[in-house]
Every structure is written in structure tokens, then in C-alpha cells.
Amino acid sequence: MSATILVAGTASHVGKSTVAAGLCRLLADRGVRVAPFKAQNMSNNARAVPAPHVDEAWGEIGVSQYVQARAAGVQPTTDHNPVLLKPSGSGASQLVVDGRAVGTYEAGSYYDEHWATAREAAERAHERLAGEHDVVVAEGAGSIAEINLHDRDLANVETARFSDASVVLVADIERGGVFASLVGTLELVPDDVRDRVVGAVVTKFRGDEAILEPGLREFEDRTGVPILGVVPYDDPGLPEEDSVALPAVGERHVVGRDEHDDPVRVGVVRLPRASNVTDVEPLAREPGVRVVYVPPGDDLRDLDAVVLPGTKNTVDDLLACRDAGLGDTLAEFDGPVVGLCGGYQLLGERIENASVEGRDESVGAGEADAVPSLGLLPVVTRFDHEKAVRRATYELDGVGPLAGATGTASGYEIHMGETRAVAAVETPFAVDGKASAAFGASAGNVCGTYLHGLFGNGVARRGLLAAVGVEAGRAGADTDSEAGDPYDSTATLLRESVDVDALLSAAGVCVNY
Numbered sequence: 001m002s003a004t005i006l007v008a009g010t011a012s013h014v015g016k017s018t019v020a021a022g023l024c025r026l027l028a029d030r031g032v033r034v035a036p037f038k039a040q041n042m043s044n045n046a047r048a049v050p051a052p053h054v055d056e057a058w059g060e061i062g063v064s065q066y067v068q069a070r071a072a073g074v075q076p077t078t079d080h081n082p083v084l085l086k087p088s089g090s091g092a093s094q095l096v097v098d099g100r101a102v103g104t105y106e107a108g109s110y111y112d113e114h115w116a117t118a119r120e121a122a123e124r125a126h127e128r129l130a131g132e133h134d135v136v137v138a139e140g141a142g143s144i145a146e147i148n149l150h151d152r153d154l155a156n157v158e159t160a161r162f163s164d165a166s167v168v169l170v171a172d173i174e175r176g177g178v179f180a181s182l183v184g185t186l187e188l189v190p191d192d193v194r195d196r197v198v199g200a201v202v203t204k205f206r207g208d209e210a211i212l213e214p215g216l217r218e219f220e221d222r223t224g225v226p227i228l229g230v231v232p233y234d235d236p237g238l239p240e241e242d243s244v245a246l247p248a249v250g251e252r253h254v255v256g257r258d259e260h261d262d263p264v265r266v267g268v269v270r271l272p273r274a275s276n277v278t279d280v281e282p283l284a285r286e287p288g289v290r291v292v293y294v295p296p297g298d299d300l301r302d303l304d305a306v307v308l309p310g311t312k313n314t315v316d317d318l319l320a321c322r323d324a325g326l327g328d329t330l331a332e333f334d335g336p337v338v339g340l341c342g343g344y345q346l347l348g349e350r351i352e353n354a355s356v357e358g359r360d361e362s363v364g365a366g367e368a369d370a371v372p373s374l375g376l377l378p379v380v381t382r383f384d385h386e387k388a389v390r391r392a393t394y395e396l397d398g399v400g401p402l403a404g405a406t407g408t409a410s411g412y413e414i415h416m417g418e419t420r421a422v423a424a425v426e427t428p429f430a431v432d433g434k435a436s437a438a439f440g441a442s443a444g445n446v447c448g449t450y451l452h453g454l455f456g457n458g459v460a461r462r463g464l465l466a467a468v469g470v471e472a473g474r475a476g477a478d479t480d481s482e483a484g485d486p487y488d489s490t491a492t493l494l495r496e497s498v499d500v501d502a503l504l505s506a507a508g509v510c511v512n513y
Contacts (some may be wrong), residue, residue: 002130003509004037006165006196008140008156010181014172015203015231017064020139021238022494024072025487027135032509035129036068037138037163039122040083040154042093044275044312045239048389048412048452051078051099053128058390059099060084060414063239063278064139071487072137082125083118083154085110088313089273097121101387111152119154123162130163135509138165145188160193166507167196169225173212174204174233179219186223198506199228201498206233226506229498236489239278253293263290264468267303269326269343270295271317276310276414279340282455283307289465297324304468305336305401308343310414310452315354315371318346327374330446336401336467337376337446341415344440344448348379349422356383357416376446378423379437388413394451395430398463400442402428405463411453419450 007020020036027034041062049066051059061081069076078099085093094104095114098121105114129136141155144167150157160167169185171178182200189197200219205212209230216227253270268280270293284291292303300306311317321327330337330347339347354371373381391412398405421427421437429440429449440449445467454460494500504510 002133002136003507004126004130004136004138004163004165005503005507005509006138006140006156006160006163006167008144008160008167008169010143010145010169010171010185012142014170015201016139016170017068018236018238018490019168019170019201019203019231019494019498020137021064021068021071021487022490022498023137023500024068025491026494026500027137028071028073029491032135033133034072034135034137035074035133036065036072036080037126037129037136037159038062038065038081038141038155039126039138039159040085040118040141041065041081042085042087042141044086044273044310045278046084046086046096046276046414047076048391048414049076049078049080049099053079053125054098054100060096060101060389061099067238067487068137068139071490079125079128082121086275086312087273089316094312098125099389115152115154119158122154122159126159126163136163138163143185144169144193145185147188150190157190157193160196165196166198167193168228168503169197169200171200171202172204173202174206178202179215182219182225183223186225197225199226199503201229201231202227203231204233205230226502228503229494231493231497234493236486236493238486238490239281254290263288264305264465264470265290265292265303266464267292267294267298267300267306269306269308269321271309271311271342272320273311273313273317274309275312276341276452279309279452279455280307282461283464286461286465288470295324296321296326297329300329300333303333303335305338305464306330306333308337308339308346308448310340311342311346313357314342314345315351315357317342318351318371318373321346321374322372327376330374330376333445335445336464338401338454338464339446339448340454341413341450341452344377344450345381345415345417345419346374347377347446347448348373348381348419349375349377350380351417352380352382353417354383356385377441377443377448378421378425379419379441379448380422381417381419383417385416387416388450392431392451394439394449395433396459396463397428397430397435399426399428399447400445401447401467402442402460402463404466405459407459409451409454409457409460411451411456413450414452415450
């Protein structure tokens with residue numbers, strides 16, 4: 001009989017995704033058939049995966065469930081995250097059910113008209129996973145103690161109920177107040193969910209655990225809930241699930257390693273509605289490279305290269321970039337400029353049929369249906385109602401910003417619209433031998449492509465760094481970053497700090513190893 005463990009949190013960004021991924025890898029290492037699950041996710045960081053239970057071949061899921069499936073050693077599918085909400089601005093989100101985008105709705109409309117259907121899809125997906133696996137590791141969303149949502153909390157309360165889950169509470173000690181968060185959460189959850197709590201895990205701890213110990217024991221005495229472990233502050237390198245980890249719009253923020261006195265500085269334009277910013281994380285992990293998130297109106301002269309990431313709302317981010325003068329700033333920039341997906345669309349001459357995209361009405365009201373872009377590539381994008389979602393392998397013929405990047409690069413496409421060239425332009429990206437601006441284009445020091453995950457391929461990272469004059473070898477790994485994904489590090493982090501056997505026993509999971 002299958003068991004479900006729900007990793008729930010006292011708040012957002014407390015480490016639920018890391019704990020869930022670590023459990024998936026630990027159980028897989030013990031020979032357990034394990035699968036991840038998140039009934040409802042809200043994130044603009046998505047991946048394209050098979051959608052085996054709907055007509056379409058591919059669908060979208062949140063990046064955390066993609067990562068957790070890989071940690072579990074299973075093929076990621078839309079069942080791992082059957083409901084995905086992708087915020088597009090002004091309280092509205094695109095609703096993705098079983099991997100397929102079905103519309104863009106404000107919160108009230110979603111809960112009144114679509115939530116019941118979403119719940120049915122989530123329950124069916126969980127049933128399929130439970131029928132094929134020994135353990136389902138479910139991840140909650142935000143806080144499980146949001147009392148205003150307890151009658152419609154799909155990722156937490158409803159998941160606990162329809163899956164008959166054992167609940168593990170995760171609380172972050174980094175910002176203080178961890179005991180109040182844990183006790184308050186236990187007080188506020190529905191009684192039947194409170195009865196399912198089998199333990200708690202404290203994350204992001206720095207310092208001497210002996211000083212923390214009296215608080216842990218008093219918490220256990222007060223609540224009867226055991227502390228299963230204290231996880232030290234560490235970053236095993238898993239992709240970020242959402243924009244919580246991004247700097248605020250208008251602020252600079254630097255990430256990267258410190259091995260070199262003179263690091264390569266890759267600027268990432270912090271678009272107001274940025275999505276799939278995990279695309280740049282492989283660059284930040286390169287020795288000697290620092291990624292600098294910069295506002296659209298920032299001075300770029302101290303940077304070696306610039307990346308425009310994806311965006312959930314291309315037109316409104318385009319208007320914000322134009323208002324900030326980004327087109328002129330990029331035109332004067334001497335280094336490589338790379339646009340990814342929505343960033344590629346921003347670099348073109350215009351976007352046609354712009355009203356197809358769900359837009360933030362507070363920005364750019366009255367714009368024409370054909371919206372001028374930044375004008376750095378002679379391409380035009382026309383939006384339509386069909387959304388491309390697929391895995392993809394591109395053949396690279398490195399020129400311009402990716403000079404020397406010759407070979408293949410794998411990733412995925414998630415976008416609306418089709419891009420075409422309107423003047424002579426280099427097309428260094430090909431699929432099945434056919435090069436086209438529909439995949440990407442390059443002119444001078446500027447290029448754009450629809451391939452998410454481009455820099456997860458060593459050939460593309462080396463090409464970009466070669467374009468800024470980095471000597472051979474300094475760029476680091478010669479292999480794709482997927483080969484170095486830190487699932488084992490995440491599992492080790494949990495193995496060394498959490499009583500996993502006690503957790504499994506409390507959840508009724510019998511593991512022979």
C-alpha cells in the first residue's frame with residue numbers, strides 16, 4: 001500500500017523543496033519506488049515534461065517537481081504537478097491543468113469557477129502516482145496555516161486529506177521566531193490536519209546546536225510533536241522555485257563564486273515579471289563568474305555580458321524596459337547580449353497581435369496591437385493563442401555572443417508566438433538541420449533564442465565566456481550542468497541532520513535496506 005508524506009511549511013521559502021528533494025533521493029537510494037507531487041504550485045519557473053494523461057504530448061510543471069522527480073530517479077511528468085498557476089500581473093495568473101494552459105484568471109474567478117476542477121485533476125494525478133509507487137513525497141505551498149484559505153488550500157489541507165498523508169512541518173530559523181512559527185502553525189491548522197503531523201524539521205540553522213537544544217525539547221514537551229532534525233544553513237544548488245529569491249525590482253544583487261580576483265560579471269536584467277530565471281543559475285555556478293541582477297535602467301558599463309531572461313508578460317515588461325531606456329543602453333554596450341525566450345522577443349523590432357497576451361492593465365494602457373520592441377535584432381514576433389511547450393535539442397553554429405559554441409544543446413521551449421526574420425540575420429540555431437529565426441537569431445554582439453536551459457549546456461557556457469575573452473579552462477566544467485545536479489548533496493544534507501528512519505516509521509513506511 002502506498003504512503004504519502006506531505007512536506008508542509010510554516011511560511012514560503014523555508015526549505016520545503018529542498019527537504020522534499022532530499023527525501024526523494026534518499027528513498028530512491030534505498031530502493032523505494034518514490035515520486036514527488038505538488039497538487040498546486042504558483043511559479044513562473046517551469047519545465048516542459050511529458051503529459052501522458054492528456055491529448056497533448058508535452059506540458060508544464062513547476063521546476064521544483066521537475067528537480068524532485070530527477071532526484072527520485074523517475075521521468076518527470078505533469079502528474080507530479082497537475083495544477084500550476086503562473087502569475088502574469090495585477091492579481092491574475094495563467095492556469096495550467098495537467099500541463100495545459102486553460103486561461104488567465106484573477107484569484108476570485110479561479111476559486112469560484114475553476115478550483116473544483118483543479119482539485120479533481122490533482123486528486124486523479126495523486127491516485128495515479130500512488131498506484132505506481134511505494135511512497136509519494138508531496139510538497140505543500142507557502143504556509144499550511146493560512147486560515148483564510150483552509151476551505152480551498154489545495155496544496156496543503158486538501159492534499160493532506162485526499163492523500164491520507166503524514167505531515168512533516170518545515171520551519172526556517174534564519175529570520176528568527178522559529179518556535180512561534182511552529183507552535184502558531186499547529187494551533188491554526190484544522191484539527192484533522194493537526195492530527196496528521198508526525199514531526200517538524202528546523203532549517204537554515206547557523207551556530208551551536210547545543211544552544212538551540214533547550215528550545216527544541218520545550219517545543220516537544222508543549223506540543224507532543226517530535227523535532228526530527230535541524231538542517232544547517234547550506235545551499236546544495238537546487239534551482240529556485242519562484243521569484244522570492246530574486247532581488248526586488250530596482251535593486252542590484254550579485255551571486256556567484258569568489259575564486260577569482262577579477263571575475264567575469266554577467267548582468268541579468270531584472271524584468272518586473274521575470275520567469276524561468278533558473279536559466280542563468282548554471283552561469284552563477286561557474287568558477288570565476290558572478291551573476292549580477294540589474295534593473296532595466298541600470299548602467300551596464302561594469303559588466304562583461306548581459307542576459308535578458310524570460311518573462312511571463314512580454315509586452316508589459318517591454319514597455320517597462322523602453323521607459324527605462326534599456327534599448328539605447330544595450331545598443332551602446334560592447335559585450336555579448338543574449339535574450340532567452342521572452343528576452344529574445346524583447347530584442348526584436350516589434351510584437352504583433354499583442355492583445356493576445358494577458359496583460360497588466362495598469363501598465364501601457366492604450367498601446368497599439370503592434371508594439372515596438374527594443375530594435376536590436378531584425379526579427380518580429382507574432383502572438384497567437386497556441387502555446388509551444390516541448391523539449392528541444394538545438395544544433396549550435398556559434399557566432400557573435402556564442403562564438404565557438406558549436407555542437408548541440410538540449411533544453412525546452414515554453415512560449416506563445418512565433419518569431420520570423422524581417423531582414424538579413426544570422427540564424428545560428430537549428431533543429432533537424434533547419435536553421436531559422438523561429439529558433440533564434442544573431443546580429444553583431446546580440447543574439448536571442450527560444451531554448452530555455454541553454455546555459456545548462458557546457459558548450460553554450462563556454463561559448464559565452466569565450467566571447468568575453470576568458471582563457472580556455474577558466475570556464476570550468478566541460479559537461480552539461482545536468483550531470484552535476486546536486487541531488488546527492490541534498491540527500492547528504494538530510495541524511496546527516498534529519499532522523500529519516502524516525503520520519504519513515506511515523507509515516508508508516510517500512511524500508512528494508
